[in-house]
Amino acid sequence: MLAAMPPTSPTPVNRDEAPPRAAVRKSVRERGDACPGALRLxxxxxxxxxxxxxxxxxxxxxxxxxxxxxxxxxxxxxxxxxxxxxxxxxxxxxxxxxxxxxxxxxxxxxxxxxxxxVRNIVASPLAGLDQLPFADVQLWARELDGLLCASARAAALSGRFLFALDDGRGDVAALGADVTLLARRDGSVVVRTGANRSGLRVTPEDAPRAALLAAETFLTLAEASGSGAWRVRELPAEHGRGLEAAVRAGLADAGIATEYVAEASGPGSGAGSEPGPGPGPGPGPGPGPEASKPDPEGEPxxxxxxxxxxxxxxxxxxxxxxxxxxxxxxxxxxxxxxxxxxxxxxxxxxxxxxxxxxxxxxxxxxxAGLITNPGSPWHGVGACTGRPGCAKALADVRSDAAAAVSHGAGGLPVYWSGCARRCGHPQGRWVDVVATGEGRYDISVQGEARSITSTTGPELELKPELELELADAVAAARTTPLTR
The missing domain is CATH 3.90.480.10 (Sulfite Reductase Hemoprotein;Domain 2)
Known part of the structure; x- marks a missing residue:
């Protein structure tokens, strides 16, 4: 089962750097966005x-x-x-x-x-349905959707551009969206772009319009950069650094008052980091940046x-x-x-x-076969389409995942990918099981925590008589502690 070593203890080992991806994104895109839709099949x-x-x-x-x-x-x-x-x-x-x-x-x-x-809007799914008295993000979603559909400019967004509307619990704020609205306990909303932990505080009434303006500002910078960027993280560095200031200027022009909210420097800290090269003009109510409290970390x-x-x-x-x-x-x-x-x-x-x-x-x-409690061995297990549905897949990952699923539950989520593109993989930390050839898999632990990047293990070869060892390796990876 092991590709380059005897089949003993295939437990992943810790590393200090993320494993390389199979392909490096080009700085300038040479083709249009082919993301499928309901009309573009x-x-x-x-x-x-x-x-x-x-x-x-x-x-x-x-x-x-x-x-x-x-x-x-x-x-x-x-x-x-x-x-x-x-x-x-x-x-x-x-x-x-x-x-x-x-x-x-x-x-x-x-x-x-x-x-x-372009109607990619995720929202905290339990908002209004549980006992946590957070913001009405469903109302924001309806308003933002209407604004998107009414904006001729927004039609130029990529099918991959994502809005996240978080009611304050921190669940969808962790999904790596391009524009995030994060409700705060004081009743205000913070507008964030890309991976920025800082943001601009606005009123709940202005939040959907601010999200649309932030997306339109991204389009302007993406066009000016000539990069063909589809998402905020793809902007060239100099344009990415200026996005927040440009958004604040655009909101001021639209009559939306903002206040810069700086990133907290650590849990429980009251200190905020200094803003980048000027937050830009705007009628912010305070003389300087306000320190943000540590982000909530809500679970799905x-x-x-x-x-x-x-x-x-x-x-x-x-x-x-x-x-x-x-x-x-x-x-x-x-x-x-x-x-x-x-x-x-x-x-x-x-x-x-x-x-x-x-x-x-x-x-x-x-x-009927659905997952109805967290103790199910299927809970936390995902997979892309794989073979035979996807021409790029190197394995029937859904069948292989199903064969391994009952051999250990709990721990980190695990996601099986048919190739190095990893379509649909989760955010945060997860066990990354990637097909690398006929019957072969690479198992690693991906992480987005600041001081934790990844854990990587051996490449495993799947053979009928050794399927149990693959299941063992995946189960071990789900419970392997990450080192700092």
Missing amino acids: HAADDGRLARLRLPAGLLTPRQAEALADAAERLGDGHLDLTSRGNVQLRGLGQSCGAELAERLHEAGLLPSETHER PLPGPVLSPDGTVALSVHARLGRLSVAQWRLLATAANGPLRVTPWRGVIVPGVAPAAAGAVLDRLRT
């Missing part, structure tokens, strides 16, 4: 693929049924949940694009054909019941490897008393269940 090995953007993951029961019908009649009978809370249909026929578009129009899922790929919703303020129960359910059959999808839709919420962690929130019925509903969903 992607040709995959298993048929055509449609990706439907769902701002804040919201789907009414009628819309959920429309997607089930489309998957059943036009696709392969499944719905894939993405790491941005969107839904994909696979196995679509060559000539079904017009019929699919008509179905989506009728369901109210295509408010703007020119903007359908765990599978299971969540008590809602109105006395009902919301059910958090995850899909095995992010894929649902039409039958599973319809079970979720019929159990909900209100719009479903698709989460960026390949789950669905089912709201409005009567407390007396919640246990029985969870049992039905578990029996």
Whole structure:
């Protein structure tokens, strides 16, 4: 099973630097954004693929049924949940694009054909559904979506550009979005761009408009740089450094008052870092930067019941490897008393269940093959499409992940990728299982903490008689401590 050493103790070892990626991003893009959408279908090995953007993951029961019908009649009978809370249909026929578009129009899922790929908005999925009295990010999502669709300028955004609306718990703020709205306990909102830990404080009423203006400012800088950048992190360094100041100037021109909020220097610290080369003009209420408290570190919703303020129960359910059959999808839709919420962690929130019925509903969903509690061996396990659906994949990663899934649960999330592109991988820290050739995998631990970068282990060769060793190596990686 080991490619270059005997098959003994394939436990990953710690390193001080991240493993190199297979490809290095070019400084100037030479092609347009080919990100699939609901109208621009992607040709995959298993048929055509449609990706439907769902701002804040919201789907009414009628819309959920429309997607089930489309998957059943036009696709392969499944719905894939993405790491941005969107839904994909696979196995679509060559000539079904017009019929699919008509179905989506009728369901109210295509408010703007020119903007359908840029409606990438994730929001804290439990906002208003649990006992934490945080901001109404669902209201922000609806307003931001309307502003996006009404902005001719915003149509030029890449299908990869991401907005995150965090209600203050810190869950979607950790997803690496291009523009983040982070609610604060004092009732204000901080607008952040890219990986900046600093930001601009605005009022909740101004927050959606500020997010749109920040995205439009990014477009201006991306065009000025000539880089063809699709995301904030791809801006050349000199343009990236000036983005926050340019955003503040743009907000001031639009009559939106801001205050610079500096990054906290450590947990419990009251000191903030100094701003970069000038925050730019603006009617900020304070004479200088305010120190930010350490970011909240909210976890994604765990599978299971969540008590809602109105006395009902919301059910958090995850899909095995992010894929649902039409039958599973319809079970979720019929159990909900209100719009479903698709989460960026390949789950669905089912709201409005009567407390007396919640246990029985969870049992039905578990029996149907869904993940309904955090103790499931499937919890935290993800995979890309792999073979045979993706031409670039080097392995049938979904089958290999399924074969290994029962051999140890818990610890870090694990994500199986069919090639070095790692499509759909999670953020934060995760066990990275990457196919490197026919029957071969590289296992590493990826991390985004500041003083922790990665842990890397040996390359493993998967052979039928040694599948257990691969499962052992993955399980060990999920529980291996990272060194500082």
